[in-house]
Amino acid sequence: MIAQLRGLLAQVEADRCVIDVNGVGYLVQASSRTLAALPQPPELACVLVETVVREDAILLYGFAEASERSWFRLLTTVQGVGAKVALAILSVLPPPDLMAAIAAGDKTMLTRAGGVGARLAQRIVTELRDKCDGMPTGLPAGVAVSAATVAVPTPRSIAADAVLALSGLGFRRAEAQPVVERVIGRFEDNVDLDVVIRDALKELAR
Template sequence: MIGQLTGLVGQVENERCIIDVNGVGYVVSASTRTLSVLPRPPEVARVLVETVVREDAIQLFGFATSEERDWFRLLTTVQGVGAKVALAILSVGSAGELLLGINAGDKTTFTRAAGVGPRLAERILTELRNKVAKMPGGGTAAPAMGIVSGPSVENDALLALAGLGFRRAEAWPVLSRVLTENENATLDLAIRLSLKELAR
């Protein structure tokens, strides 16, 4: 079983990336949150991994924090929530948001994710209501090496741009330039200026 990969960040796509470990490229599926905070290729990153072995394939799922990995494991215990749906949920909601959504019985927290309808959302709420007490409340997990974490204009702007459909590989250079030229830019300004550049 593979529990962690440390290597060069290769190609980053919509739902996965390649981590090059000593010349071997591992294909790692991940949420848009994790993909958006990976260092620029070909910088080194450490990604926490959940290995899923099936009859026809061995799949690797990567996470920026142990907290996100714990939520992935919890979500996939729900009938009807496979790995792909779990990543979709983690792409639209942080650990804290998922926890609040479950405690509040709010189905929309989950129906925002691709592949989750009202019925499945209801099942998630029902099955996880008594399990989330053991889950971290959000943000206390130690970040993996080489991955940006915590509140910052750069991190939040990257997440916002990823949510708008821009790949990290194209958004990061633009955002980096915007923040360099506008040292004290607010999140709103950083996003607006980046969008203006990306629209060209």
């Protein structure tokens, strides 16, 4: 089983990247936050990996931090949460916010992730609320996470995250910023980071 990859970052897309390790290109799926944390191709990159073996494929999921990988593993224990949905959740909520949202029973925060409806959000809260103790958050030692730490992302913070992600994909900030703002302007209160990045990529690719 592959637990970590270190090599040249050959390519970055909206939800995956290719890492060249000694001439072998590994396709790694990842959250938008992990992809945004990667260097510019073709620089050296290192990601933690969760290997999923299926009858028809061997799939690799990459993470910039061990805490994100641990939460990915926990999320996928919930019925209805596959790898794609787990990555969508982690793209919207980093581990500290995810823990706090579950502790608070905040289904609205969870439904900001693509593929998560109210019923699935309730199932996640119900099944994981008692399993959060001891889960890593990536925060410095001694920093506690509580329901009070949950903050609803504002369009401004989502715009900043989207621009950061697009910059990680090789787009200049000056060209990405107006496109992101235009995409966000199409939405009202409920705007999802993954949707913003996806729609912005479509416009920038024209």
